[in-house]
Amino acid sequence: MNEQDAVFAERSRPSDDLTNRSVASFLMAKLAQFIELTAEERACLDSFESEPDHIAAGELLVRENDPLTRAGVLVDGWCASYKLLSDGRQQIVNFILPGSFLGLHANVFKYADHAISTLTPCRISWFDPQEITGIFAAYPRLATAIVWDAAREQSFLMERVASLGRRSAYERFAHLLIELAILLEKRGISQSEGQIFPITQTVLSDALGLSTVHVSRTLRQLRKDGLIEPDTKRGVAIRDFEGLKAACDFDKTYLHETPVPAKTEQAITT
């Protein structure tokens, strides 16, 4: 295990704060932002996270055009979903953080339209995508929370579209860092200070739609401006959170960190 993995492993369980509140996993920590989970609901989610497989970093989990046969919960580790162009160019579409579902639309799609790879060593619990159908029938509140989660994923994508279309490299970079930092923190994955992301510049370039060379330069500029840690060799650590937010004019509306709307709450609490 290298240093990077060690850093990562250290953050590999929900923070004390969250475990004390009986939120036993990152998935639950996430969904609990939206609804308060009952004991049954927690048990149900638990069954989806049991006995995760251990998978090394850099493994291809889903290939583009593969038939979709399984779904999973990323119990721990980072993955990325990305699209490949025929000439080798690739674009990371989304970072997948602990507590995220993988391949949840296997129910409705036959073939994968994007690839998924592990970025770090991961623990993944696989399940039959059809099981989701059962949840939707038996646990309406959980179903709504999962819908909320999926809708949020879409909001993140929209924000990424805006970033890639209209923000400069520098702004894009700052924006991505803030987004990840907030998500990690809300899910109880991060440490309070000096958040470190276990991602290489090559990965960053594919996420930001830049060349690796330009990522290196932008990173240096961010360091010079005192926004990120100057000494970090691999990965990125935030130094000035507020400064980064200012640099990209961050608006957190799209994170939808608000609990379930009252009307919906009523409707799902039969």
Place this chain on the structure above:
Amino acid sequence: MNEQDAVFAERSRPSDDLTNRSVASFLMAKLAQFIELTAEERACLDSFESEPDHIAAGELLVRENDPLTRAGVLVDGWCASYKLLSDGRQQIVNFILPGSFLGLHANVFKYADHAISTLTPCRISWFDPQEITGIFAAYPRLATAIVWDAAREQSFLMERVASLGRRSAYERFAHLLIELAILLEKRGISQSEGQIFPITQTVLSDALGLSTVHVSRTLRQLRKDGLIEPDTKRGVAIRDFEGLKAACDFDKTYLHETPVPAKTEQAITT
């Protein structure tokens, strides 16, 4: 009504082919790609499309940060969802075509994270977003089709991320044209030849993440290469569909034009 609107109106109902097959609306034409709609299901959808409001072109339907209170079906016309940056830059995230839902996540989100405007005169049927909950309980097949539709929207977003991140202006342009042409055709909105999009270059620039000047130049190049119509003054008409596909190395996997997977079909046909 100007000429552009006239062109648009001429295409404002499902093609004969589709009406003959009792697909009475663009929404049904879309969902019918995924499941065969029963009479009850059609009736249910019908109730969501009744008595549409007529709305002029260029109207703001949803402002960013507005509370989400209503959902709708775009019965006819084109809309765009877009994000605004504080300094005036804007990015179109998605074109909304006839037969699309508007604001379907009002159930789970409190505030809009993107704006929606009409691009052409539109007909929109508004409904209370909570009604969707009823559908999901009463019409499982319809629910699955709507989930399929939402998942597809997400696939489109991913493809847009790939375009903005890794494709050149020329490729992006070609790709968008092909995508729109296919969607329109599948929904029975288009005419067989010389597909015309009722969108100005200003709108295109916000969709492609380019300046209007560069859109004008790219458009000219596409004309010179014989891929689009040379004479069209407003809007864009495709001349060489295959050529455009080749120009952006179009891969239609992400459109997910395949009907419901067998396993899911079984699960929802109780």
Place this chain on the structure above:
DNA sequence: CGAAATATTGACAATGATCAACTCTTGTGG
């Protein structure tokens, strides 16, 4: 330790943005 991957740096090229002037459309109001 050594190979392979990752990161850095400088020089140069290219894609696309900006500015400004101008033309052509389109829609409105008298």
Place this chain on the structure above:
DNA sequence: CCACAAGAGTTGATCATTGTCAATATTTCG
């Protein structure tokens, strides 16, 4: 229905951001 204003599109010149290439340094990992 015409005139005119506003919007949309075009063009050229110039500039800026970002990409490409190549050489080198540094880390990581077997």
